[in-house]
Amino acid sequence: MAVHENTTPLVELEGINKIFGGIHALRDAHCRIHAGEVVALVGENGAGKSTLVKTMTGLYQPNSGTIRVKGQAVRLATAKAASEYGITAIHQETTLFEELSIVENIFMGHPRTKPSGLLDWAAMRSEAREHLERVNLDVEPTTLLKQLSLGQQHMVAIARALAEAADVVIMDEPTASLSSNEIEKLYVIIEKLRDLGKGILFISHKFDEVFRIADRYVVFRDGAFVGDGNIAEVTEHDLVKMMVGREVGTVFPKRAVEIGAPLLEVASLSNGIEFKDVSFTLHKREILGFYGLVGAGRSEVMRAIMALSPYPFTGQIRLDGVPANWKICGDAIDAGVVYVPEDRRNQGAILPLSIRDNIALPSMKRLARGIWPDKSAERRLAQEYGRVFEIRAASIEQPVEDLSGGNQQKVVLARWLATNPDVVIVDEPTRGIDVGAKSAVHEALAEMVEQDLSVLLVSSELPELMGMADRIIVMRLGEMVAEFTRDDFSAELIAAYATGARAPQPAREVA
Amino acid sequence: MLNVLKSREALLAASWLALIALAGSITPNFVSIQGLRDLMTDLSILVVLAVAQMIVILIRGIDLSVAANLAFTGMVVALLSVANPGLPTVVWPLVCIVVGAMVGMLNGALIAELQIPPIVVTLGTMSIWRGMIFVISGGSWVVQHQFPEGYLAVPRTQILGLTLFFWIGLTVAAGMWLVMTQTRFGRELYGMGGNPRAAQYAGVRVKHHEFWVYTITGALAGLSGWLWTSRYAMANTDVAAGFELQTVAACVIGGVAIAGGAGTVIGAVFGALFLGTLYNILPVIGVSQFWQQALSGAIILLAVYFNMISRKPPVRRILPLASPQGAGE
Numbered sequence: 001m002a003v004h005e006n007t008t009p010l011v012e013l014e015g016i017n018k019i020f021g022g023i024h025a026l027r028d029a030h031c032r033i034h035a036g037e038v039v040a041l042v043g044e045n046g047a048g049k050s051t052l053v054k055t056m057t058g059l060y061q062p063n064s065g066t067i068r069v070k071g072q073a074v075r076l077a078t079a080k081a082a083s084e085y086g087i088t089a090i091h092q093e094t095t096l097f098e099e100l101s102i103v104e105n106i107f108m109g110h111p112r113t114k115p116s117g118l119l120d121w122a123a124m125r126s127e128a129r130e131h132l133e134r135v136n137l138d139v140e141p142t143t144l145l146k147q148l149s150l151g152q153q154h155m156v157a158i159a160r161a162l163a164e165a166a167d168v169v170i171m172d173e174p175t176a177s178l179s180s181n182e183i184e185k186l187y188v189i190i191e192k193l194r195d196l197g198k199g200i201l202f203i204s205h206k207f208d209e210v211f212r213i214a215d216r217y218v219v220f221r222d223g224a225f226v227g228d229g230n231i232a233e234v235t236e237h238d239l240v241k242m243m244v245g246r247e248v249g250t251v252f253p254k255r256a257v258e259i260g261a262p263l264l265e266v267a268s269l270s271n272g273i274e275f276k277d278v279s280f281t282l283h284k285r286e287i288l289g290f291y292g293l294v295g296a297g298r299s300e301v302m303r304a305i306m307a308l309s310p311y312p313f314t315g316q317i318r319l320d321g322v323p324a325n326w327k328i329c330g331d332a333i334d335a336g337v338v339y340v341p342e343d344r345r346n347q348g349a350i351l352p353l354s355i356r357d358n359i360a361l362p363s364m365k366r367l368a369r370g371i372w373p374d375k376s377a378e379r380r381l382a383q384e385y386g387r388v389f390e391i392r393a394a395s396i397e398q399p400v401e402d403l404s405g406g407n408q409q410k411v412v413l414a415r416w417l418a419t420n421p422d423v424v425i426v427d428e429p430t431r432g433i434d435v436g437a438k439s440a441v442h443e444a445l446a447e448m449v450e451q452d453l454s455v456l457l458v459s460s461e462l463p464e465l466m467g468m469a470d471r472i473i474v475m476r477l478g479e480m481v482a483e484f485t486r487d488d489f490s491a492e493l494i495a496a497y498a499t500g501a502r503a504p505q506p507a508r509e510v511a
Numbered sequence: 512m513l514n515v516l517k518s519r520e521a522l523l524a525a526s527w528l529a530l531i532a533l534a535g536s537i538t539p540n541f542v543s544i545q546g547l548r549d550l551m552t553d554l555s556i557l558v559v560l561a562v563a564q565m566i567v568i569l570i571r572g573i574d575l576s577v578a579a580n581l582a583f584t585g586m587v588v589a590l591l592s593v594a595n596p597g598l599p600t601v602v603w604p605l606v607c608i609v610v611g612a613m614v615g616m617l618n619g620a621l622i623a624e625l626q627i628p629p630i631v632v633t634l635g636t637m638s639i640w641r642g643m644i645f646v647i648s649g650g651s652w653v654v655q656h657q658f659p660e661g662y663l664a665v666p667r668t669q670i671l672g673l674t675l676f677f678w679i680g681l682t683v684a685a686g687m688w689l690v691m692t693q694t695r696f697g698r699e700l701y702g703m704g705g706n707p708r709a710a711q712y713a714g715v716r717v718k719h720h721e722f723w724v725y726t727i728t729g730a731l732a733g734l735s736g737w738l739w740t741s742r743y744a745m746a747n748t749d750v751a752a753g754f755e756l757q758t759v760a761a762c763v764i765g766g767v768a769i770a771g772g773a774g775t776v777i778g779a780v781f782g783a784l785f786l787g788t789l790y791n792i793l794p795v796i797g798v799s800q801f802w803q804q805a806l807s808g809a810i811i812l813l814a815v816y817f818n819m820i821s822r823k824p825p826v827r828r829i830l831p832l833a834s835p836q837g838a839g840e
Contacts, residue, residue: 108709
């Protein structure tokens with residue numbers, strides 16, 4: 001709000017630069033947060049939002065620039081220092097302790113002690129109970145964290161921030177794992193905090209949330225500040241334009257192909273724990289999208305299909321009319337179904353190995369002469385797919401860990417498409433990669449579909465799904481709640497089903 | 512948490528008592544007053560070292576140099592006591608704690624500051640300190656008649672019918688229990704072991720704590736050097752060779768998660784009592800020397816397996832609990 005212009009901000013960042021191995025993660029970044037306001041920090045993946053948060057909370061040291069707390073220049077050398085200056089964050093990744101109780105999770109790093117120096121468990125328990133009440137979490141503070149649902153755990157993280165009595169609370173995509181009900185509760189908490197005179201930095205790329213809760217916005221693009229202002233004076237269209245740096249209506253390289261016969265048929269898949277009654281049919285040359293919030297059970301379904309799930313399931317899977325009885329992931333791969341997991345660093349790329357080794361890994365057997373791997377055939381394969389995906393590297397012998405996130409993702413995709421599959425399941429293929437890499441991935445997928453590939457595309461980015469998919473299935477809490485064909489895609493409706501704002505569509509006959 | 516762990520510890524305590532009863536039924540002498548007193552005296556060293564090892568394992572580390580530290584410190588203090596027999600006995604444990612702590616600090620500095628993996632560091636320092644025993648002693652032994660009188664007698668002093676060894680073990684265990692459950696430092700170690708990144712985000716001084724954990728473990732290993740040399744009236748290069756593995760085994764039997772983040776002092780203590788008693792009993796009940804080692808190895812594996820199945824990864828439910836599988840069809 002404009003009234004703040006003359007007051008000293010709680011936190012002010014000026015001219016912050018942060019460089020990682022030659023890549024400018026933050027370039028001359030600045031940002032101010034005043035008492036009693038909610039500032040929305042918006043930007044695409046890779047815009048530098050998380051780096052900014054980590055700089056403000058003492059986890060990263062900027063290469064240059066000034067951080068001022070209440071007008072005073074400070075150095076935030078550690079997380080502890082930041083919290084002593086009254087800055088706390090609810091990070092995107094899990095920052096909690098599963099094996100410990102709620103009480104310990106709330107007070108880790110800043111416990112209450114008795115005069116003797118020993119911990120004051122009674123005080124912490126009762127204080128924890130108060131904080132839990134404030135976030136509407138009705139569980140005993142001595143409950144172990146691992147016994148809570150993801151949403152409840154997130155509420156504990158918020159209670160933790162409350163207990164720190166910070167002046168500035170940073171929330172990095174706080175709604176990602178919350179239900180619509182819990183999101184409403186969160187808004188109420190944020191408003192309460194604002195009325196108490198706290199400054200809140202709210203990071204999100206969901207515009208409905210930004211417009212609902214924020215007073216001011218700050219936009220980052222490619223690590224640099226591109227603009228700020230009052231939310232009341234901006235439209236969604238303006239924000240998107242600032243974020244992306246070009247006119248929206250992004251062109252997705254979707255190509256017109258003739259969709260063929262049913263290929264992968266999945267009928268009433270349930271495992272009693274993660275998903276229930278999931279049925280769909282993927283046709284030849286079709287891109288079938290799966291949308292839902294984090295934790296809706298989409299990846300779990302895909303892992304079950306690939307025989308990667310630890311839990312047994314009921315239901316049928318048929319490939320080309322033949323019942324698929326895959327016992328291990330290798331069976332599915334041999335049958336022509338491959339999976340590109342969402343966590344590319346841990347489940348996808350083998351970081352210390354070269355691009356060639358990574359791409360050739362599952363094709364090695366096919367290319368080998370007897371027990372001897374054919375290095376030159378592997379090299380040709382890697383070069384061919386390196387070209388298709390526009391992998392940017394010095395050579396195909398470069399270790400994958402030296403590549404940018406986007407190029408790593410291209411390597412993983414190339415690896416699986418190089419096996420010549422009939423079906424590829426891609427899970428969040430463009431998460432955390434830059435705009436250029438994104439469109440290369442989309443381009444490659446479109447090209448492969450033209451050459452008879454069928455795709456199951458799991459994504460949390462609605463524009464991507466709406467741009468690339470022929471149909472979209474929406475999942476929520478482990479069940480399919482809606483299905484859309486390309487002609488009646490509607491961002492509002494799809495999001496409403498995903499968040500539970502709309503009751504599930506009546507079960508329809510799935511061809 | 513307390514319920515699960517308590518039941519695990521109660522089970523372990525019960526099997527320990529059963530083990531003693533079994534031995535007593537075969538060799539009644541084992542459960543005589545003197546027999547039990549000797550047993551508790553013997554077990555105290557393993558208890559101290561198991562507790563020391565437990566805090567290291569808890570923070571995802573391991574200290575393979577504890578036995579070498581014990582032997583080195585034991586030799587240092589043995590040589591000192593031979594050279595200065597007139598000094599009061601209280602000097603020796605203090606010297607041991609200081610020397611042991613310094614040995615531990617080297618581990619801590621290499622691990623916390625230089626970020627070298629604990630298994631590598633402690634394997635290295637294990638060799639270093641074993642080698643240093645040779646260097647400072649010239650390869651000769653210190654044997655019973657060379658020690659000053661008080662050196663051997665004082666730890667055997669009986670208080671309430673139990674030796675000072677026992678009381679030292681109990682004090683260390685109780686003190687560590689207090690630290691691990693009632694102090695900020697202790698609870699932050701659980702945080703570091705469970706989720707190191709989250710601990711860092713929470714403002715826990717991870718490196719600082721890591722350094723001090725290895726230092727404390729070193730100090731306790733040093734204290735054990737005094738206990739060992741006075742118990743067995745001997746110091747040489749091979750003292751307590753391989754004992755570091757027993758300390759790890761005691762922790763594992765006691766339910767300390769080898770991957771860190773979970774485990775209790777009480778568990779480690781009972782793990783040590785169980786394992787130590789087992790080692791004491793096997794010869795008494797007539798198990799041949801050849802089989803003792805193999806049998807105790809098998810028991811350790813069994814304990815690890817039980818530990819594993821009782822610590823299944825949490826099930827990440829998505830579907831609400833209320834709807835049973837296949838409902839609606």
